Amino acid sequence: MTRFAFVAAAAALFALPAAADITINDAYARVASPMAQSGAAFMGIQNSGAEDDRLVAARSDVAQRVELHTHIADGDVMRMVEVEEGFEVPAGDTHMLERGGHHVMFMGLNRKLAHGDEVAVTLVFENAGEMDVVIPVDLERNDVTGEMGGMKMEHDHGNMGGDGDMKMDHGHKH
Numbered sequence: 001m002t003r004f005a006f007v008a009a010a011a012a013l014f015a016l017p018a019a020a021d022i023t024i025n026d027a028y029a030r031v032a033s034p035m036a037q038s039g040a041a042f043m044g045i046q047n048s049g050a051e052d053d054r055l056v057a058a059r060s061d062v063a064q065r066v067e068l069h070t071h072i073a074d075g076d077v078m079r080m081v082e083v084e085e086g087f088e089v090p091a092g093d094t095h096m097l098e099r100g101g102h103h104v105m106f107m108g109l110n111r112k113l114a115h116g117d118e119v120a121v122t123l124v125f126e127n128a129g130e131m132d133v134v135i136p137v138d139l140e141r142n143d144v145t146g147e148m149g150g151m152k153m154e155h156d157h158g159n160m161g162g163d164g165d166m167k168m169d170h171g172h173k174h
């Protein structure tokens with residue numbers, strides 16, 4: 001490869017900040033109600049590269065704070081906590097952000113979100129760098145197994161009668 005060709009190739013890569021290794025699949029955002037003060041986004045993050053990567057941050061002007069969250073079980077209460085270290089996206093794998101699990105959290109929405117709206121989000125990866133995505137608000141989406149279907153939790157107390165048994169301490173669910 002000539003030097004010129006090399007430079008041209010590098011320039012082409014530079015023009016694609018998404019670093020072709022990372023692909024965002026099937027992203028959607030939701031709010032619990034039209035009056036919600038917060039919302040969340042879910043997606044599959046596919047890493048087709050040879051090296052592990054990590055989603056370390058997300059930014060959006062749709063909310064005052066954007067955090068990477070997960071849910072943890074605290075008794076019968078699902079608690080959302082920030083994941084400071086972000087989400088690992090292993091090489092050759094897809095890491096799912098899904099209901100009841102990892103998600104991008106919009107805290108303090110700057111505008112109301114309705115079905116069909118779009119939210120511009122910048123995802124920041126440790127290796128792939130910044131990636132801009134436009135995420136549709138989808139309030140009709142239900143996970144196959146229902147509202148709590150994304151949770152991969154062990155329930156050994158056997159008293160999960162229904163959604164009412166589980167509460168979010170933030171006063172919203174998604």
Ligand SMILES: [Cu+2]
Pocket residue numbers: 040069070080081103104105
């Ligand atoms: Cu959250």
